[in-house]
Amino acid sequence: MGQNDQRHRNKNKIPMVVIKRLPLYHRYLSLLASRDINRISSAELAAKVGITPSQLRQDLSWFGSFGQQGYGYRVQELLGEISKIIGIDQAVPVVLVGAGHLGKAIANYQNFERKGFVIKAIFDNNPGLIGLVVNGLKIRNITGLKHYIQQEKIEMGIITVPAEVAQQITDEMVAAGIKGILNFAPISLNVPSDVTVEHVHIGDSLMVLKYMINHSKIKEEE
């Protein structure tokens, strides 16, 4: 922070590769914070996440200056800044649609809260599931989805419904004001251009893994 925040490169062209490294930094900084470490240099942090110190400093410089010459970074402060950049400095409310095995697994996934996300409601259309409680949340009737999203002004949703109904659910969510969807259904979702979809392709990860097994470590990554 300081007197020179305005000379940074045009924020409208921050590269996607940089954005994708933010969660990585967040993860390691959280780890350090949980161990009550309160100071770290770019060299140390970079070593931990497996990149060069230059890249770490270069990445951060897209957003501002958060360190101090001769000292390094204050862990809590940098973690806070990165959280702000990502937009998780305030807990982000999320709806989960689909309370099958995958939905339940996600609802029970404790880590979300630590990452800044809170599942506020779970929806399903199965009468056998509606009313059941998962991780303290009663499964709601899907008929109330739209109203809930509007009422609570939720912007993010996670879809774990079968592929056949995923597009329909998406349309409802979008109509209600959802701006980002994490999609687990194995189908491409059509959304307007102001809505972002991240598709979780587990098959892709398996394929990359299989390739790497066969060709034993082509090039480092992650």
Place this chain on the structure above:
Amino acid sequence: MGQNDQRHRNKNKIPMVVIKRLPLYHRYLSLLASRDINRISSAELAAKVGITPSQLRQDLSWFGSFGQQGYGYRVQELLGEISKIIGIDQAVPVVLVGAGHLGKAIANYQNFERKGFVIKAIFDNNPGLIGLVVNGLKIRNITGLKHYIQQEKIEMGIITVPAEVAQQITDEMVAAGIKGILNFAPISLNVPSDVTVEHVHIGDSLMVLKYMINHSKIKEEE
């Protein structure tokens, strides 16, 4: 294919970005094949996957020449070649460890087989789960894991156990001969250098999504 396979660039440095696009090509080619489309040009396929024709042809050229001037690519043939490159031309056997909600969700995920992977066995340590049948597979006692992997010469495993036991399970799997692990447990796994781990970070996807919502589409991707 043909008379000039040997002039390709050193296969030992195929860039990771290229490998990561292979599943994308595989997915769209599968789609085309399922629609009985049997011819496609690099221009058409590239448009579908959202890249330039140059990039598609450049990517493929790392592995060989699979097209025909003036014609394009035979969908089935190219799909087959890409499957071979990834290593999924023969069904790849996989073990799944952890039969909780996430494990069950994955075991029921029909898409795996279409992607070239077959879950051959599911393991858990919970007596209440052992013996239950999920998607036609009886949940086995975790005590038999090592023996099964060795016996069946399985190279890939999916871990959906709680974080507390993930490392221990990993060690067992590695000792039994597993070469690649898809890890869903929120913990970094230590493995020898000849074993590859792909970590599924759902939190990362949510963070990138949240950033993109706030900054409404920085740069295209996926």
Place this chain on the structure above:
DNA sequence: TAGATTGTTAATCGATTAACAATC
């Protein structure tokens, strides 16, 4: 102060795109 380490500019490296001769 002297030593350490940042933020940034410049140099390098790698990936993407353009262009086109080869050829089906």
Place this chain on the structure above:
DNA sequence: TAGATTGTTAATCGATTAACAATC
């Protein structure tokens, strides 16, 4: 054959790394 489209080489663009002056 004429038209289309590949595979590849060369040009461009972007991302990573190196280097260092600024400064805590």
